Amino acid sequence: MAHAIQVHKFGGPEVLQYAEVQVGEPGAGQIKLKQTAIGINYIDVYHRTGLYPNTFPFIPGSEGAGEVIAVGAGVTDLKVGDRVAYAGIIGGYASERLFPADRCVKIPDGISDKTAAAMMLQGMTAQYLLRKTYKVDKDTTLLWHAAAGGVGLIAMQWAKHLGATVIGTAGGAEKCALAKAAGATHVIDYKADKFVDRVRDITGGRMCDVVYDGIGKDTFPASLDCLKPLGLFVTFGNASGAIEAFNPGILSAKGSLYMTRPTMGTYIATRPMLLDVANDLFDVVKKGIVKINVTGSYALKDAAEAHRDLEGRKTTGSIILVP
Ligand code: NDP
Secondary structure, three states, X not given: OEEEEEEOOOOOHHHOEEEEEOOOOOOOOEEEEXXXXXXXXXXXXXXXXXXXXXXXXXXXXXXXXXXXXXXXXXOOOOOOOOEEEEEOOOOOOEXXXXXXXXXXXXXXXXXXXXXXXXXXXXXXXXXXXXXXXXXXXXXXXXXXXXXXXXXXXXXXHXXXXXXXXXXXXXXXXXXHHHHHHHOOOEEEEOOOOOHHHHHHHHOOOOOEEEEEXXXXXXXXXXXXXXXXXXXXXXXXXXXXXXXXXXXXXXXXXXXXXXXXXXXXXXXXXXXXXXXXXXXXXXXXXXXXXXXXXXXXXXXXXXXXXXXXXXXXXXXXXEEEEEO
């Protein structure tokens, strides 16, 4: 019998209920996946609280890895026994699930299921943010908030590899040390210091080409003050809450700034786009350029505890559930 975490009402971690579920057999174009590891991401919190709405009951979780145990009609490029991983379609907190075959990727040899489950969503996000939303290179100075988090630690390594000057913020000395070890050129403890002042000092007043902000409410609008004229503000998450409505005039007042609110779905919308982003990620992981830091593993039934740790800012790097 399969098990899953179900949500019947929005709320705190306690609404994550462990239950038996019927998965059924794959339909046309689908596979049935026996999951061996499930990624935990901040978006799971938004789904649980209702910041990103869903209809009830739903199974949260947007990332996982495992073994194909059945294939539906018309699936030709996957077979029973293949190891696959995915990111981006809700329903992940489950021991088994059905999934569209064309939204999975095969896990390359040398990458474990646990690593794959931990890296697909956070790693593909780091990929598109650093390589597509803004094309980071050796001439780029960037600011990245929550640099010791899941997306953050991947981004530190990747941005360093691209040759950028990387300024990472994190809450506390320990997290700052992790971000620095991962590749940040400079780190700022934004619990202790005003990050805008520190960015001004570090850059000699030149400020940044691009700011990556997954914090949202608490770092807005200060993040805009870390940009050069014509700089790009990438607001890609809301760990502290969503940014409230504002007058776009603030972008002109602060130097004709650009702003984007990207989501991974747009960047992996088609099969070729998904393969392009995933293969770039696999490449840097296989070459050892990016190491995936799986720092916590929880039993599927303990998803609530994992959420408490994530929201309580107790985690670093990537964390997973194991069915
Ligand atoms: P993290 O592991 O980075 O966890 C969130 C971190 O945010 C915390 O560890 C904490 O780090 C920091 N933080 C700051 N303020 C708060 C607060 N009030 N409450 C909780 N945490 C806070 O999570 P992920 O790596 O999973 O995701 C990082 C961000 O990226 C999230 O905003 C997520 O939604 C976003 N994201 C966006 C995607 C997209 O395509 N748009 C895709 C994937 C992720 P510290 O203690 O150092 O401040």
